[in-house]
Amino acid sequence: MSFLSPEEWTAVLLSLKVATVAVAASLPFGIGVALLLARSRLPGMWLLNALVHLPLILPPVVTGYALLLSFGRKGPIGGFLHDVFGLVFAFRWTGAALAAAVMGFPLMVRAIRLAIEAVDPKLEQAAATLGASRIAVFATVTLPLILPGVLAGAILAFAKAMGEFGATITFVSNIPGQTQTLPSAIYSFLQIPGGELQAARLAGVSVVVALGAVLISEGVARRVAKRIGGA
């Protein structure tokens, strides 16, 4: 694609990678947290709920800065993860994925939670009388039934990840080939005189790529929903 410079091409691929990894890695947590929020009667749930909403409520820059302070090389969590697991987020694409995952998490959790709350507990009871353990009930009844919600959550988070910029650039900077995602690249162009056209061009690419992914997943979700609906 000569329409894009090699550097931009890299940014496109990186964005896709970051968004995909962010969604894939956060999905299990998203489902787990949604389950807890929808079902658990433990007293601390409101706190978890609050925590999940934070990235939505705070300006992205703040979230990015908080990530930098905690997951940075010198941060408490970042230092620990680095020393113990050799995991480094700071200024790596993994960090961009982390930022994207965090920013998309409230959206993902909310969609999944909504779906969980809509599941008819009578079906889960039926599964229990048939001998299914809690885990089996979840895997064979709840999960398939909330699949449209899980997909919706994943789509939202993916779209968000493709557009995330504030937290990412604050956390992992804007290093071409490393952490420069499409939105960061767009931002760069918007910061220079006469960069608007370039920015618009990249925005167009972003729209095509991200929307393509979103619309395709929509199609999948629709088919899944239909399959469950019967016929």
Added chain:
Amino acid sequence: MSFLSPEEWTAVLLSLKVATVAVAASLPFGIGVALLLARSRLPGMWLLNALVHLPLILPPVVTGYALLLSFGRKGPIGGFLHDVFGLVFAFRWTGAALAAAVMGFPLMVRAIRLAIEAVDPKLEQAAATLGASRIAVFATVTLPLILPGVLAGAILAFAKAMGEFGATITFVSNIPGQTQTLPSAIYSFLQIPGGELQAARLAGVSVVVALGAVLISEGVARRVAKRIGGA
């Protein structure tokens, strides 16, 4: 509250106003668009779907810039609205609300749509056999049944509106008392060396206010859901 300067206090109130108006004004559209996306078989629906996702996929600055170009005083829509209805968005809190509404729209629509897709069409059929028109079916059956989803969507959009910054400042800039919302104020502090503490203080305020609102609406939503569930 002497903890906050009068100017900051204004920003807090403004943020609440902007977020509330943004959610309230966009909710009918959100429900309408969600209905179309969930139910309509018209060929152009994928385009509407794409459009709704745009603010999520594009960096907020781009969205803000797009709003400026279209809803600005000289923009095609902005000019029309101004000439015909006397509606002005530029540099007004209404513009901040518009930006917040646009940014929260994908989240709102998705939650509502998910809820609509979960409604049992058999209940709507039953209402139809009892003589209810389409509108009556919607008002008396569909809407009450999707209320948890509508509330979830509203909560998401509200939280997003409380945190929205990129599109808002690009579109209506930062005029204390008019368009300076909490996130703008927080951002300002982060731009000066040593401003972190002040930023953290305001972020704390934002978290308390926004989370308070979110958790209260959650409680309401839970009660609604319970009421529908029976007992």
Added chain:
Amino acid sequence: MMLEVSLTHDFGSFAVDVAFTAPAGVTALFGASGAGKTTVINAVAGLFRPTQGRVVAQGEVLLDTGRGVNLPARRRRVGYVFQEPRLFPHLSVRSNLLYGARFAPKAAPGPGFDQVIEMLGIGALLERRPGALSGGEKARVSIGRALLSKPRLLLMDEPLAALDAARREEILPFIERLRDAGLPVLYVSHSIGEVARLASTVVLLDAGRVLAAGPAAEVLSDPALAARLGGAEAGTVLAATVGETAPDGLVRLDTAAGPVWVAEPPGAPGTRLRLRLHASDVILARARPEGLSALNILPGIVERIEPEPGGRAFVRLRMGREAVLARLTQRSVTALGLAPGVACHAVLKTVAVSRDDLGAG
């Protein structure tokens, strides 16, 4: 014709091809599970659009795929009691019941709220949500909801299946009264008793096709169909008029076949009734038997003998205008020397006529 239904549709794994017409009164759809009863009712209600079909109710064309007519469900004004209750979960029982009334024309006739909740015994449930009701309670509320929508046509898909006999006994006369007030009813049931009692017309469905359709008395007393209806359930329906009440409380019903004494209070003298005689309840004797507890002994002439597998036979006894079906063993047929033209007596216990067997005429 009050109701004219024809439809063809192919579900892939199942094809429907049904056509029947029915006069005023209750039309019963009878057939095994999966025969297509609900499919037909859905087409009448406007919830299912068959590939080809035509539905005319009381002269109004509700559906005519050929002419592109398809009245939406909301305009058909049918009161549909669904096979599963389908109550609105977010509304109280009261709001569920009143749901249809506000959409009905104010002047439309229909039973009153108090009357309906009284008859259904749901007065104590009005403020509850459907989620807190038992299965039978849901079914009753669902019946009430349909009745209170002031329908022009009542569609009932096994409305009493979840109810006990006593409750059924309270609802059936109500449906009879609605029928007698001129409300056409399309009624699905697996109970021949209910069908015999309510239906003027019976449509027998089998695997998506009409096996038999016609006046209830004819279809139900057809010896050839008896086995399919469940031999044990076969029987005849006699037109009867309530006569005198004896001092001991028994009531005489006058039929063309002779008087029948029953113990159930069937209404004021002169009331016209439908009396169902189970073929299995009828005993035959050549000579008029004496000293039996059975009070009803009707003379007749053997008209036709239809052998049945299992050493049994259906014997049709002609009694003037009417005919009575008896189900006996072949051994008795031989022992009594029964053959067409032979005179004999049908013996019937008074108590064998239960409330269930007396329908308003």
Added chain:
Amino acid sequence: MMLEVSLTHDFGSFAVDVAFTAPAGVTALFGASGAGKTTVINAVAGLFRPTQGRVVAQGEVLLDTGRGVNLPARRRRVGYVFQEPRLFPHLSVRSNLLYGARFAPKAAPGPGFDQVIEMLGIGALLERRPGALSGGEKARVSIGRALLSKPRLLLMDEPLAALDAARREEILPFIERLRDAGLPVLYVSHSIGEVARLASTVVLLDAGRVLAAGPAAEVLSDPALAARLGGAEAGTVLAATVGETAPDGLVRLDTAAGPVWVAEPPGAPGTRLRLRLHASDVILARARPEGLSALNILPGIVERIEPEPGGRAFVRLRMGREAVLARLTQRSVTALGLAPGVACHAVLKTVAVSRDDLGAG
């Protein structure tokens, strides 16, 4: 005791206070709509935790609120046929049916897949989703799903309510066989016929309380309860052994009350059966009647006469070890001069004994 249930709970608008024990076999829960049957079953299944309660099945304590025992539903291994089908909408019929099998111990006994789908007639539906099934088809799949989970206890809440007589006739013997193989069954039904045929124990519920509980023969032939069970349905259950088959196909059943000829093929000679005689089907005569199509004439002595409203009476006839209940008009009681100690004959038509009245012993 196979099953021991006691529970008290207050729903606010409704209170349950139930206690009963039942031996092996089928225990029928009988009662009007809203009596609390489903509530009791849910407590046994572990889906409802009463304020106070104790459930012991086959010696295992499933619930004991006093001792804080509450085995979760998944460990109770009950096969629960819910009142509404509750099929998994996202799974094919086949997967629904096989759902429970994978969680059951491999060695556990239970009917085979082919046998069950054959018996339920759902072979053609296996690849469909529940959404594309008729009401009765769903009900059948739901029965199959419970049976195939290899339960130690079967809970059936009106399992046959949505089915036609023919299909019911195919399923009942299957449940009888399971019962006879030692599977305890808690069975809710509004049909006395089903209850009389299947149940060894009947628990009669009314408004959340136990009205009567005990052996089926006793509860069902109790003249005092007859009205509550629906007078038309009252009757006696006799223990019978299959005897010779006559050349005309009729089969003699030997009972302590005397031989009863029936037309239904009840099994090989020597098979032990339960024979239900409807009180309304029994005719009494002082002298042994001759020339009647009714083949069964059993001598007995009037034991007790219980008047019933509507000019009727229940007469209990003692016949050796057994007793037979007859329902007559008071007029006949007077005309025949019936009184305790009077000898008379019970006349019963062979065809009055339908397949429905013969249960495996």
Added chain:
Amino acid sequence: DPVIFAAASMKTALDEIATEFAAETGTKPVISYAGSSALAKQIDAGAPADMFISASVAWMDDVEKAGMVLPDSRKDLLGNTLVLISDSEAPVDLPKLPEVLGDHKLAMALVDSVPAGQYGKAALTFMGLWDKVEPQVAQADNVRAALALVATGEAPYGIVYKTDAAAEPKVHVVATFPEGSHKPITYPAALIKDGPAPAEAKAFLDYLGTPKAAAIFEAQGFEVK
């Protein structure tokens, strides 16, 4: 390859210089453009950067105070000029700005936190105009956004850097703020400790001082110091 953290407004010039540098030396600097504040915080948090070019003296001071700057490597690289822009061409006499403005908006970057805004506020204060125009100031989060407000006609006037104004055909420089009215606009650059490629970074910093680089900077409107 050396990693350069540079203020976003320098992208055009710096990209060009980096390309030249790569052609000459074979080393391609990797440049991360973001706001000076974000970059400074990242460096403080241990970012793997070799060099920092800040649009603000304050943020370079911050990094230096944090001990991240390689001693003696800091130098003032560039300067810029503050101008008043408008969507019309008519020149404006700065002291008359409040009257010219009327009740219209004056677009600026955030006056308390973003350098261009701070310089602008200082200049207006120096000229005794701030109090009069303050209610009319619409603050954008950066200079480019302020420029966009003027370019789209939302605000008739704005205060931006000369470098920004030069590239936008829809706006015209209608006045230039006098040199003494605000602190000199300076873009300091410095090498950062513990970077991945210190030698190459040093070479690039030196290269930025060459006439070739200076020509590119000047073509963008910067003043080379």
